[in-house]
Amino acid sequence: MPAITASKYLVQAAWDDVPHLDEKTKAELLSSYPPHMRKARSQGIPSMGAGAxxxxxxxDIEVAPFAIPRFWKRxxxxxxxxKCTAAIWGAEDPADGTIYLYAEHYRGHQLPVIHxxxxxxxxxxxxxxxxxxxxGRSQRDGEQLIADYKGQGLDLVNAVNAxxxxxxxxxxxxxxxxLxxxxxxxxLKAEYKLYRRDEHGKIVKEFDHAMDAMRYLIATWSKIASVQVPDRTVGGGSVIADSDAGY
Structure with missing residues (x-):
């Protein structure tokens, strides 16, 4: 179960978890709701209505994992x-420009060195x-925290945060x-299902660390996306493109 805080977890209850509902009753209930509310009522997934x-x-956006080609930008x-630090990795298919979010780091109550x-x-x-x-509690704190992460050897730029x-x-x-x-x-998927605006149109700022990371990644993509540079050379300057295979 994905953790919301150290003491809270996201739990979804679906009709299949209710033993007294038979298939006929489920079908009748489902048909009584408009399409955009059906997953919310039957599977416990928040409605993708005006608040989403x-x-x-x-x-429509979930895909099975596959090996990311070496020549794709990442x-x-x-x-x-x-409380929570989240990182989201993406890779771009050069054939059509589709970006695949392929990995995540999601952990709280740890120092920058661990992350x-x-x-x-x-x-x-x-x-x-x-x-x-x-x-950070202040801009100065934030700047120091960024310096801490850079000091750990991470190649970081400030994200576009509009x-x-x-x-x-x-x-x-x-x-x-x-995407x-x-x-x-x-x-990321657990947060995606709950990412919403309140009745006043403001973003609900809770359980949204992966969502913020995803937004930073896309908004800053053109500044940071790159292909891995070959990491070894041999005599005469020829490049070994794959250090594992040796060629």
Whole structure:
């Protein structure tokens, strides 16, 4: 179960968890609701109605994991905080420009050195973007926290943090099928289902660390996405493109 806080977890209850409902009753109940409310009523998934920030069904963007080709551009974005630090990695298919979110780091109550180790393990060469405020209690705190992460060897730039334009950029990619999510990103998917605005149109700022990281990644993509540079050469300057295979 994805953790919301150290003491709270996200639990979804579906009609299949209610033994007294038979299939006929479920069908009758389902037909009584409009299409946009059916998953909310039958599966416990929040309605993708006016309150949802990204009104695109998760089923339409989720894909099975696959090996990312070496020649695809990659990048990640980082949303940091004591309660939860989230990082989301993406890779771009050069054939059609589709970005695949393929990995996540999601952990709370740890020092920057611990998070940095996990991030570097996924590819120290991959460039990242970080929230400019870095969840600091003040701007000075935020700047120091960014310095702490850079001091751990992470190649970071300040993320583009224009909220509404960033949300629109992500939504446009989702709507046109150019942003996909690996099915293994359980925390990102859990947040996606609950990411919404309140009755006044304001973003509900809770359980949204992966959503913020996703927005930073897309908004800053053109500045940080890169292909891995071959890491070894031989005599005469010829390049070994794959250090594992040797050629």
């Amino acid at each position: 920030i990204y009104p695109v069904d998760l089923d 990048a990640y974005a980082l949303d940091v905080g004591w 940095a180790q996990a991030i570097k393990a996924r590819g120290i060469w991959i460039k990242g973007a970080i929230d400019p405020a870095a969840r 909220v509404e334009s960033g949300l629109y950029e992500v939504w446009a990619l989702l709507e046109t099928g150019r 996909k999510v690996f099915s293994t990103l359980v925390n």
